[in-house]
Amino acid sequence: MSSATAIAPNYELIQQDGLETSLLEVSMGPHHPSTHGVFRMDVKLDGETVVDLQPVFGYLHRNHEKLAENMSYLGSMPFTDRLDYFNSMTNNWAYALAAEKLVEIEVPERADYLRVIMAELTRLVNHVSLVGFFINDLGALGTPLLYAFREREKILDLFEQASGARMMCNYFRFGGLRNDVPEGWLDRARDVVDHFPVFLDEYEQLLCENEIILSRTQGVGCLSRDLAISAGITGPMLRASGVNYDIRKVDKYSIYDRFQFRVPYTDGNVGDCYDRFMVRMLEMRESIRILKQALDGIGDGPVLGNAPKVFKPKPAEVYGRVEAPKGELGFYLIADGTPKPYRYRVRPPSLINLTVLRDMCLGQKVADAVIILGSIDIVLGEVDR
Amino acid sequence: MSHTVNHESILGKFPGTNWDQEAGALIVPTVQAKEIATWLRDNDAFLLDYCSNVTGVDYLECEVKEKVTKEDGTVETVTRTEPSRMDVVYHLYSMQKQTGPLVFKQRTNREQPEVESLTPVWRSCELQEREVFDLFGVNFKSHPDQRRILMWDEFEGHPMRKDYTEPFDYEWEPTPHDEILEKHQRGKVIV
Amino acid sequence: MSLLGGGIFKGMAVTLRNFVGSYFYKDRLTTNDYSWRPSDKLPQHAGEYPKEEGEQLRDTTTVTNYSRNFPMLLHDGSEPMDTIRCVACQICERECPPQCIYIEKSTEKKENAGGKPQFYPAKFDIDVSVCMSCQICVEVCPFDAIVMNSQFELSTPDRFGGLLLRRDDLLKSNDYYHNIHPEEAAARDKRIAEEKAAKEAKKKAAAEAARKKAEEKAKADAEASEGTPDIQEDAE
Amino acid sequence: MSLELIRDILVATVPLLLIFPTLFAFTTWLERKALARIQNRIGPNKVGVPLTRYGGRFSLFGLGQPMADGIKMLFKENIVPRDADRLFHLLAPILALIPAMLVLCFLPIDFPWINNIQDSVKAFMLDGAVIFFFAITGLNTLAVFMAGWASRNKYSLLGGMRAIAQMVSYEIPLVLSAVIVVMMVGSLNAAEIANAQAGWNWFIFTPWGLAAFIIFFIAALAETNRSPFDLPEAESEIIAGYFTEYSGFKFALFFLGEYIAMFAISGLAVTLFLGGGAGPGVAALPWLSVIWFLVKIFALIAVMIWLRGTLPRLRVDQLMGFAWKFLLPLSILNIFIAGSALHLLAGGRLAGLDEKQPILRQLMEGANPLVVAGLWIGALLILYVAANGLNQLSRAKVRPREYKYAE
Structure with a gap:
């Protein structure tokens, strides 16, 4: 079990003939084209090689937790959208799940199905655009990214039709969903889901065998299995390091035990950027499988249980977690009998996955540091909260 | 589960x-x-x-009302002070x-x-x-x-503590009503 | 063993296919052309609205059923303040997550559309520069008085005044609501009607029960002491 | 200096200085449009006839866009970082443009208006034109490094260092692949090289010529900082490399220089391998050769755009490895193949050839078809096996992987 922080190589500066050399200290970010938001890495370079790296957080910090502690339970639901703004649906779900545990509300079956559909569509949106961003970080001038966005657009249209907003959906409620999907929505969703594999085929043809992508990503940013577990890495990144751990399978929350799907993972020998990229590509296929089953299995019925809009839970502590596209998204709530949560804590997968950034980047080239950051899949709204 | x-x-x-x-x-x-x-x-x-x-x-010192069942079966509400922790x-x-x-x-x-x-x-x-x-x-x-x-390195205090009060020279968004407007009109707000 | 550079050629085939395909297939070239088109079709998306040269569209709407932008206040009839639904109960003000609603309750009551004396908002401001369109005010409103507008051409040179919508800017008729969110508005009206009917039925039933009870009582009274006149109770 | 000489110089140079910047403007439009279509976008389609009221109505597929860009660039603020070396910071874009413009005159394009001027002014008739071409393009490196150094920005410096390493490394395979053509023709004169390929005798139709062309094209991509070798300006890693601190018209000059260099190097590729102005109908209408030449240049540029729309970028060590461990051995091998082929074809005739005539042409005239076919297959086989072997040596472990699934 290796949990120690990586130590920067002992670096001796060469002094020769009165000439002094020093390391190049570059502050990458907070305004850098590929730090995925206002994120900063203080990098020390020897030529192009990274010899030290310190991530710097907090440029987007707004103390989401403090805000939520001064607000009713329902009131912080729209703020959860803004955590990982790519995946507002799963953020909503994690929060709703925790709150439902707190007050023990039953969710109607149709709502559960719709939740699964929304969450898996979100996963498609996240993975497809992450792969696009990742290849963009490799320098591909946005072509894969724009293909990804073309497909994302179709899914965002579905979100807009269902919830009224494309990204800040605010669609889930304690005990179900805010409203039912409009008429014909399920058919449109089926259409999108049926066409997605065609796009994925093309995407794989474009990316998966490209020699440049292979040689850029393989052997870069390796993360060992032990370190991944110890550092609490979750989501596709953990599975790329060879751990078969998917909360959809482990917790079987909601109705995930009704669906047949597989979890792709590696044998844990390498755990490099290529594995992380490929695990996401493969996961999308499984999401489509779940979506097809969910769209076939959905029945009629109400979508909102009879939960009160404003409630006062009894004093209790809960921790609810879901498998968000980026990893384990957890909400830790402590109720004290008032309409406001006494303690509201988000367990952000993006932040915790960044723990090992330094370990993965040391000794790599500066160009690799960028793609390693890209392969971690962070959203700064969630890192800084 | x-x-x-x-x-x-x-x-x-x-x-x-x-x-x-x-x-x-x-x-x-x-x-x-x-x-x-x-x-x-x-x-x-x-x-x-x-x-x-x-x-x-963060738990502040607070008073907790507890219902205690006495030996004779009557229920009585007792107030006790929970220490901060x-x-x-x-x-x-x-x-x-x-x-x-x-x-x-x-x-x-x-x-x-x-x-x-x-x-x-x-x-x-x-x-x-x-x-x-x-x-x-x-x-x-x-x-x-x-x-x-x-928070940035020069920041004073720990904002998630329950007794934290924000400093007055905070960068408020001057929404044009409410207490924030008052603060805004007092002219000390940095926009 | 694959061809040297074969992966690159495969990728180039894909981009070539997209290049050619974008001229022939609509689903490849999904970009909306924002230029003006001489058709009077209603826009389907925010990106698809017609715009005449130099025209400022203040009331542009999208017709996606649930699309939401900023809240508006509903009234039922022609004179907004006579039929305003809001009774200034201030639930939305309390529940609003970014605290962008500001209400001042009127001091005296005034008749609303139902002919019932009610309080009304003397002031009702929504600061749309703070509002995040979360629709929670709509959900918590017990009077169906506040719903989401879908107007999005709101840009103004005045940051603080121009983006602070006053009560009179916010008041929109129910017909307008039906126009922008037909399905949702119909569902809401149906629900209101149902609730009203249920309430009325309940009231009727209660009145009936009261009447019956009174009758029985009267009968009993009459039986007990003949000669006393019937008492007709009017349950309100 | 006589008045006539001055006139001739103007006639020879001014059209060049007008035509290529115009083509540059068109190319930026073409690139934006093609990339947009590759990415399923529309691309510039709004800016129409400039300076008219109806500019927006008659948008002409956005052909006015480059002009709008140019005007925008002209009016932008000229920012020089406080700590920058002002002189060199301002000098670098000019220095980047000059060599690119200069080498244009070595391209053997038969513009009709220069037929009547003095021979001494026809720069491309220079005997050492190919050598000169490489010598002058090399200056570009200096400009790039100057920009990187004088900006006093760490990203610029990284970009400048990358640019030097890259350009120095790729110049070698570039020159070595040009050597083959020089061997075939027996001259360094660009016009003679083009003439040697008249009709369909293009060097790309010989196996060693094909291999040399591919190596040349790859190296040319690296020389002009085009994707996938755009490391000096890698925007996802080092912001914009040596461009980072450049704004307004200085940036436009760099941009112009880069595109002109693209024209120049594509023009050289056309001259060396694609038959120069040769093409159908040239014999009847000599001015068609200009059109053919430009069409070939644009075909090469289209491929560059296509590559840019498809490929991600190499890493700096892979880039150097590719130059030194792959392209360089391959181009040296290619020279050997070409030399042996010439020898085999010639038999004992090599000494008796007319030095003023293209060597390959003379040899081909009397060659045995069977020998030629054998040479073709043998050469291609050797080159392919060598390329594969080199590839295996440098990237043995890189291949697609298998993944496991948990139910």
Whole structure:
């Protein structure tokens, strides 16, 4: 079990003939084209090689937790959208799940199905655009990214039709969903889901065998299995390091035990950027499988249980977690009998996955540091909260 | 739902620990925390190799009304003062056994909060403990890199504490009504 | 063993296919052309609205059923303040997550559309520079008085005044609501009607029960002491 | 200096200085449009006839866009970082443009208006034109490094260092692949090289010529900082490399220089391998050769755009490895193949050839078809096996992987 922080190589500066050399200290970010938001890495370079790296957080910090502690339970639901703004649906779900545990509300079956559909569509949106961003970080001038966005657009249209907003959906409620999907929505969703594999085929043809992508990503940013577990890495990144751990399978929350799907993972020998990229590509296929089953299995019925809009839970502590596209998204709530949560804590997968950034980047080239950051899949709204 | 962890054996092995039934949490004395954590991680019965969530909870001194059933059967409401405290909460899971969570709390005082850092046991605590230090002011002994993480280095105070009051020269958005408008009109607001 | 550079050629085939395909297939070239088109079809998306040269569209709407932008206040009839639904109960003000609603309750009651004397908002401001369109005010409103507008052409040179919508800017008729969110408005009206009917039925039933009871009582009274006149109770 | 000479110089140079910047403007439009279509976008389609009221109505597929860009660039603020070396910072874009413009005159394009001027002014008739071409393009490196150094920005410096390493490395395979053509023709004169390929005798139709062309094209991509070798300006890693601190018209000059260099190097590729102005109908209408030449240049540029729309970027060590461990051995091998082929074809006739005539042409005239076919297959086979072997040596472990699934 290796949990120690990586130590920067002992670096001796060469002094020769009165000439002094020093390391190049570059502050990458907070305004850098590929730090995925206002994120900063203080990098020390020897030529192009990274010899030290310190991530710097907090440029987007707004103390989401403090805000939520001064607000009713329902009131912080729209703020959860803004955590990982790519995946507002799963953020909503994690929060709703925790709150439902707190007050023990039953969710109607149709709502559960719709939740699964929304969450898996979100996963498609996240993975497809992450792969696009990742290849963009490799320098591909946005072509894969724009293909990804073309497909994302179709899914965002579905979100807009269902919830009224494309990204800040605010669609889930304690005990179900805010409203039912409009008429014909399920058919449109089926259409999108049926066409997605065609796009994925093309995407794989474009990316998966490209020699440049292979040689850029393989052997870069390796993360060992032990370190991944110890550092609490979750989501596709953990599975790329060879751990078969998917909360959809482990917790079987909601109705995930009704669906047949597989979890792709590696044998844990390498755990490099290529594995992380490929695990996401493969996961999308499984999401489509779940979506097809969910769209076939959905029945009629109400979508909102009879939960009160404003409630006062009894004093209790809960921790609810879901498998968000980026990893384990957890909400830790402590109720004290008032309409406001006494303690509201988000367990952000993006932040915790960044723990090992330094370990993965040391000794790599500066160009690799960028793609390693890209392969971690962070959203700064969630890192800084 | 994942399987819960049997906590009875921990209580037996480490007499200093308590089980908080209401919160469903294991309360650990800070001096023993690292030892117990390592044991929980390595013991075959638990293998809690994955620390998911680390956070602090700040409890102010408060008055709690409790219903006490007396010997003669009558119920009486008693008010007692709960002392202030600071909890650092760890949610532990096992990836190998796919069990969890075990809630693990280190309890300390509010004034000089100091607990044992569990970063040497689980790497995932590194950034989260920094966050707890930043937002709650809990000092983690033997944390490898204890600095502010989300607030800037010059920031004073710990904003997640329940008694934190924001400084007046804060950058308010001057929405044109309410108390914020008053502050705005007093002319001290930086826009 | 694959061809040297074969992966690159495969990728180039894909981009070539997209290059050619974008001229022939609509689903490849999904970009909306924002230029003006001489058709009077209603826009389907925010990106598809017609715009005449130099025209500022203040009331542009999208017709996606649930699309939401900023809240508006509903009234039922022609004179907004006579038929305003809001009774200034201030639930939305309390629940609003970014605290962008500001209400001042009127001091005296005034008749509303139902002919019932009610309080009304003397002031009702929404600061749309703070509002995040979360729709929670709509959900918590017990009077169906506040719903989401879908007007999005709100840009203004005045940051603080121009983006602070006053009560009179916010008041929109129910017909307008039907126009922008037909399905949702119909569902809401149906629900209101149902609730009203249920309420009325309940009231009727209660009145009936009261009447019956009174009758029985009267009968009993009459039986007990003949000669006393019937008492007709009017349950309100 | 006589008046006539001055006139001739103007006639020779001014059209060049007008035509290529115009083509540059068109190319930026073409690139934006093609990339947009590759990415399923529309691309510039709004800016129409400039300076008219109806500019927006008659948008002409956005052909006015480059002009709008140019005007925008002209009016932008000229920012020089406070700590920058002002002189060199301002000099670098000019220095980047000059060599690119200069080498244009070595391209053997038969513009009709230069037929009547003095021979001494026809720069491309220079005997050492190919050598000169490489010598002058090399200056570009200096400009790039000057920009990187004088900006006093760490990203610029990194970009400048990358640019030097890259350009120095790729110049070698570039020159070595040009050597083959020089061997075939027996001259360094660009016009003679083009004439040697008249009709369909293009060097790309010989196996060694094909291999040399591919190597030349790859190296040319690297020389002009085009994707996938755009490391000096890698925007996802080092912001914009040596461009980072450049704004307004200085940036436009760099941009112009880069595109002109693209024209120049594509023009050289056309001259060396694609038959110069040769093409159908040239014999009847000599001015068609200009059109053919430009069409070939644009075909090469289209491929560059296509590559840019498809490929991600190499890493700096892979880039150097590719130059030194792959392209360089391959181009040396290619020279050997070409030399042996010439020898085999010639038999004992090599000494008796007319030095003023293209060597390959003379040899081909009397060659045995079977020998030629054998040479073709043998040469291609050797080159392919060598390329594969080199590839295996440098990237043995890189291949797609298998993944496991948990139910």
